[in-house]
Amino acid sequence: MDPRFKIAHREALIGVGLAIVHFIWWFGFAYGLGSAPVEEYKYILGFPEWFFYSCIVGFLLVSLTVIILAKFVLKDVSFEEEGDQL
Template sequence: MDNNKNSDPRFKIAHREALIGVGLAIINFVWWYGFAYGLGDQAPEDYSYIWGLPSWFVYSCIGGFILMTILVTFVVTVWFKEVPFDEEEGGAE
């Protein structure tokens, strides 16, 4: 069974796509943390506001959501591959 994992190209694809997913999660966290604590690390009376919301919130939460939606859509359509889940060599089980 362990030998099958090494020879099955689906495991290599899944590993690569999992690393891409982890990379996207790290980008999301760094973006959120940078804006939330970078712009939000001051007294509330010193905040600048966009649409009635603190700018740190708009950039970190709303902007981060839009950025990640675009990045994930791009990554899934360009870099991810369709792989079959069933066994290629005869019987599953």
């Protein structure tokens, strides 16, 4: 078996794991803090607290995590067959 498939499988699992963690983060803050009556909302920078943490902070954390993963964890793999020459 080609070792590139092992690398691709591992990196796909990392991507799916990151998507699941992001969804849990978003869902937890959006429905956890957002389920209170509107009169009880707290605001951060003009946004409801639930929106700020679920959408703004969550997006920034996931973006930063993707950048770190791309730089230090994911590998650059050639799509060319080992025997192909130009």
